[in-house]
Amino acid sequence: MKKSYILIAIALVATLLLGACGTPMETPVATEPPVVEEPTEVPTTEEPSDTPELTIIIRNTPTSPAEGTNQITDEITITGTVMDVALSARVIQLEQPVDGIKSIALTDKTKIISVDGEEIGLQSIIHGAQIQATGKMGSPESLVAIQIILLGQ
Secondary structure (H helix, E strand, C coil): CHHHHHHHHHHHHHHHHHHHHCCCCCCCCCCCCCCCCCCCCCCCCCCCCCCCCCCCCEEEEECCHHHCCCCEEEEEEEEEEEEEEECCCCEEEEEEEECCEEEEEEEEEEEEEECCCCECCHHHCCCCCEEEEEEEEEECCEEEEEEEEEEEC
């Protein structure tokens, strides 16, 4: 039994030595670079459309110096009719999408004011109210409001 273990050990050592001392295999080398096709342009033609164009007004305004930056922000102002207000979530749903925007999210910095300029609470905005919201796009269908003006009930 000991002899078979010794023979196996010798065979293993011999295999390791031959593997380490043998000639290395050649590494394949690419001889030609791959062929890359150039993109071709497809001619396009403009066809007249009966669909009216949608215009979104974006104002580039510098942030206030009080915020410590002078970065440029993209603000959007929309006017719409309120369908629902989720007070705890601080989200206003519009009856009809305005420029693709269906909802308005409020933050703790959002100012809500009446048409007279008085600050009011979110609970003052009810179903059917006409509002004007200014803010930045939060997602393709929502606006994160900086200011909301209650135009009328």
